[in-house]
Amino acid sequence: MASKKTIIKKIQIVLTKHFDSPQDAFNFFDKNGDGKLSKKEVVRLLKEAEINGFIRGLVGSKLIEGYDKDGDGKIDWKEFKVALKEMSRDVE
Template structure:
């Protein structure tokens, strides 16, 4: 299975290579336009980042678990920014 570091690196690559800003990436993947990324929307981000289909569901759950600070089951813009900062540090 891919390591956390390699998964985060792939996410960083998709955000930096395909979007001008992290906000553009967030808006692109926020298909519902509700200002939050659902598990389904995060799975799509992982698909674009070429994360194996077998582990996308697990990884999306772990990302929500790790970055959903308000406990609503979604990743909002503020939580996404925090995740991007941590990914960029790694």
């Protein structure tokens, strides 16, 4: 299984190489436009980051569990920004 650091690095690569800003990435993966990323939308981001299909669902659940501060089962823009900041610290 890929390490946490490897997964975070792959996510960062997708967000920085394919999008002009984190907001653009968030909007792209927020397919239904509700301002929040559901587990399905997070899993789509992980697929773009080439995270193995076997662990994609698990990692998606853990990301939501770790960053969903308001308890709605989704990641909103504010929570997404916090996640990005924490992920960049974890890779350093």
